[in-house]
Every structure is written in structure tokens, then in C-alpha cells.
Amino acid sequence: MRLVRTLLVALLAVLIPGAPALAADSSRAIQMSWDGSAYSDTTTESFVGFPVTVPGDSTSRTLTVRNDGPTGGTLRVSIVNVDLLETPIADEFYDDLRITWNRGSSSIRELDSAGTTQVMEIPLAKGATTPVTIGYDFPVEATSGNRSNVGLRQGSFDVLLELGGDDAEADDSPD
Numbered sequence: 001m002r003l004v005r006t007l008l009v010a011l012l013a014v015l016i017p018g019a020p021a022l023a024a025d026s027s028r029a030i031q032m033s034w035d036g037s038a039y040s041d042t043t044t045e046s047f048v049g050f051p052v053t054v055p056g057d058s059t060s061r062t063l064t065v066r067n068d069g070p071t072g073g074t075l076r077v078s079i080v081n082v083d084l085l086e087t088p089i090a091d092e093f094y095d096d097l098r099i100t101w102n103r104g105s106s107s108i109r110e111l112d113s114a115g116t117t118q119v120m121e122i123p124l125a126k127g128a129t130t131p132v133t134i135g136y137d138f139p140v141e142a143t144s145g146n147r148s149n150v151g152l153r154q155g156s157f158d159v160l161l162e163l164g165g166d167d168a169e170a171d172d173s174p175d
Helices: 108-114
Strands: 002-010 030-033 058-067 073-085 098-101 104-107 117-124 129-137 154-166
Touching: 030 154, 058 073, 058 154, 073 098, 073 108, 073 129, 098 108, 104 108, 108 154, 117 129, 129 154
Parallel strands: none
Antiparallel strands: 002 154, 030 058, 058 129, 073 117, 073 154, 098 104, 098 129
């Protein structure tokens, strides 16, 4: 039997705690730490807060994820629930604003269009940790942030952490 643990971590807006447990022994299989020493199965912090960004801005933050489950598993990290505040005057702002992660990046508009974007999939042994780095980059050459009277621009998304592995308590009887 395969178990999957799910947790949402918000980047810019609403923060959502851990999902319900599937089994008592592995209900807190995903543990997270912003500082690398104090771990928890929930978070109330954003990766980068609520910045006002201008061309040339970039930042990132790293969340350390630890597998506290009963077995090793596969950690999958995805960007989901992208929410963009649109205004009557269209421009390229959401095309210029790039969301970055450990080994890639995409415009926030592309992430919105995709619905779900997997940004990481790695094996994670029982007790092992791995960094998950998420950030944004608003290139200095972008001009979309320099126009007046286009209205407020705001984007947010959630980071979905899923840890799947073999259920250590599953019986060996055939299905």
C-alpha cells in the first residue's frame, strides 16, 4: 500500500497548515524548518512575504523538508492555486514576473495557465532532509512595472509538498 502525505505552504498570500493524516504513525511525515533546526508539520510563514516589487528585484527563501515518516519515500513539490489580480488595463507584468525554484523558473502567468506545475521530485530517505528554495525575479529590463494607472498587481500561489512511500504497517496479504 502506498501512502501520500500532503501539505500546502503559501508563497505570497494565504498559508494553509498540514493536511489530515492518513495513518496515525505517519500523520506528521513531512516536517519543515525555516532555520534548519526547529521543525514543525505546519507553517504560518510565507516564502517571501508580501513585497512591493520593481524591476531589478529578486529574492528567495529556503524551506528545509525532512521525512519523519515510517519509511523512505518520494518527495514531490508543486506550485498550485495561482491567483492573479487582473485589472481592466492589461500589460505584461505577470509575464515579466518570474517565480524561481531549485532548478527552474517560469512566469507567474505561465504557472497560472498550467494549474499545477511540479518543480521537484526526489527520493527522500526516512530521516533525510532536503532544501526547497522558492523565490521571484523581476528582471531589471522589464518595463511593465513602470507604467502608471494600470492598477494594483497582486499574485499568490501555494506550494504543495507530497511525500509518498510504502506503508510500513501494511500487511503482506495479496490484494
